[in-house]
Amino acid sequence: MAVKLNPHVSVDCVIFGFDGQSLKVLLIDRNLGLTPEKQTAPNSLKLPGSMVYDDEDVDTAAVRVLKELTGLENIYLQQLKVFGSPDRLSKKDDLDWLQKATRMTINRVVTVAYYALIKLHKAMPCEGKVIWQDTQNIPELAFDHRDIVIEGLTALRKEVQYEPLVFELxxxxxxxxxxxxxxxxxxxxxxxxxxFRKSISRWQYLQPIDEKEKNVAHKPAQFYRFDKRAYQRLKKEFFE
Amino acid sequence: MAVKLNPHVSVDCVIFGFDGQSLKVLLIDRNLGLTPEKQTAPNSLKLPGSMVYDDEDVDTAAVRVLKELTGLENIYLQQLKVFGSPDRLSKKDDLDWLQKATRMTINRVVTVAYYALIKLHKAMPCEGKVIWQDTQNIPELAFDHRDIVIEGLTALRKEVQYEPLVFELxxxxxxxxxxxxxxxxxxxxxxxxxxFRKSISRWQYLQPIDEKEKNVAHKPAQFYRFDKRAYQRLKKEFFE
DNA sequence: TCAAAAGTGTTTATCTTACACCCATGG
DNA sequence: CCATGGGTGTAAGATAAACACTTTTGA
Structure with missing residues (x-):
C-alpha cells in the first residue's frame, strides 16, 4: 500500500445553551454576509470548529474555538467522539467550502467532536454571527454535523444523570x-x-441566597445558587 | 502561521480480559525476539495499535488491530478518548522506535484510544507475542499508554454500572x-x-442452562448464559 | 378579589441492606 | 465423615411515587 497516512485533524463543538424555555445548540451560518451567488446551498448551517494547529493540543484547539466564538473561558467542555469516516466530506458543497475556507487541498478530515455547556445570557459577544437552534428540531447540517449534534444530545442526557451539569447551563x-x-x-x-423539591433538598451544594424574584404577579420564588466548592468537597468525601 | 496541519492519526486498543482471578490488559513487548543491543529501554511495553490507513475509517482501523492480533471478530469495542497532546512522543526511545517501525518521518501522532472486552480463553492465537498484565499493577509504558490504560479502566468501571458488559468478559x-x-x-x-443473587434474579436475560459444574469437591454450581436477544428486546421495550 | 405560580406532608409500594444455616459433592 | 463452596429467606430501614391545598404577589 502506498501510504500517506496523514489526514487533517479538526475539532467541532456542540455548544448547548438554555434560554429558560428550551435547549439550544449553537450553529454557524456559512452564508451570512455573502452575496447569493457565493452562498452554499442548501445546508449552510454547521457546527463551530477549526483545524487543529501544528503543535497545538487537540483539547486546546476546542478551548480556542470556544474562546474565539463566545469570548468565554472556563467553559464546561468534554470530548464526545471522533468522527473518522473517510466519506465525511462526500457532499461536494462541503468539500468546496472547506478548500476555500482553509485555502488548502484537503482530501480527508478526521474530526474530534466536543460538547460544551454555556450560560446563554453571557454568550452575547457572538450575537448576529450565529444561530441558536432549538434541539427539538435539528435540520440537515453540513458534513455529518447533524449526527454529531445528536450524539451530543445523547451524551448530555446520559451525563446529566450522574453529574450536576445543569448548573453550567x-x-x-x-x-x-x-x-x-x-x-x-x-x-x-x-x-x-x-x-422534585424533596429530592433536591438533599443536595447540600444547592444553596438558597438572600434574594427573591421581583415584579412577578404571584408569590415570588426563592433564588438558589450552586456551590461548586461544596460539591467537590462532598464528592471527594464520598470516594473515601 | 505557517500551517502543515497534518498530524498522523493512530488507534490504540486497551483490550481487557478476565481469567477467573483478575482483570488483565493486553500489552505488546517491543523487545520480544530482538537481540539485546536492538532492544528499547526501558519501557518496552505498549498497547496494540496502528496508524489509520488512507481511506480507512478510524473505527475500522481499531477493528483491524483486534482482528490481526487475536483473530477474533465481533468484539465489544468502544471509543474511549483522543490523546492529542503534541508532546506525546517526547520520549526519545519511543520516537526512534516509531520511525523505524513505520519507516516514516513522524513528528506528531494523534491517537484515538479504544477499549475492547474479550473472552480470554478464546484469544489464544496471540499467545507468546503478548503479555496479559494484571490491571492492579500497571507499570510505566511506552508513550502515554499508561494514562490510556487508566482511562480505560475508569470508563469500564463506569459503564459496567449501566450496561451488561461483564458478559463480554x-x-x-x-x-x-x-x-x-x-x-x-x-x-x-x-x-x-x-x-447479589437476589439482585441478578431480576435479570430476565440471565438464564440457567441444563448443565452443572463437574468434578468439584463441593455442591456443583449451576451454569448460566447471557441471552443477548432477550436483553436487547427488554431494553427496546424499556424505551417505549 | 382574582389569577398565577410558589411552596409544603403523608401514605404506600419498592428497593436495599444486614445477617446464618443446610445442601451436594469429592476425597 | 469431613472439608468446601453452593444455594436459600426474612426483617428493618431507605428511597421513590402518588396526590391537594394554602401562600404571596401584581394587576
Missing amino acids: LPKKFTIRQLQTLYEIIEGRKFDNRN | LPKKFTIRQLQTLYEIIEGRKFDNRN
Missing part, C-alpha cells in the same frame, strides 16, 4: 422551577414538583 | 460466583452473595 442565581424545567427538557419527561 | 457458560467475582474485581468492592 443555568444563570448564577436561579429558581427551583427553572432547575426543574431544565431537567424536564433534557430528560424529556415531567416531574412532580413536590417530589 | 465471561465464557459463554458461567456460574453466579464467577459473575460476582468479576463485578467485585471491576468495581473494587465485595458483595453479599445472597443479596
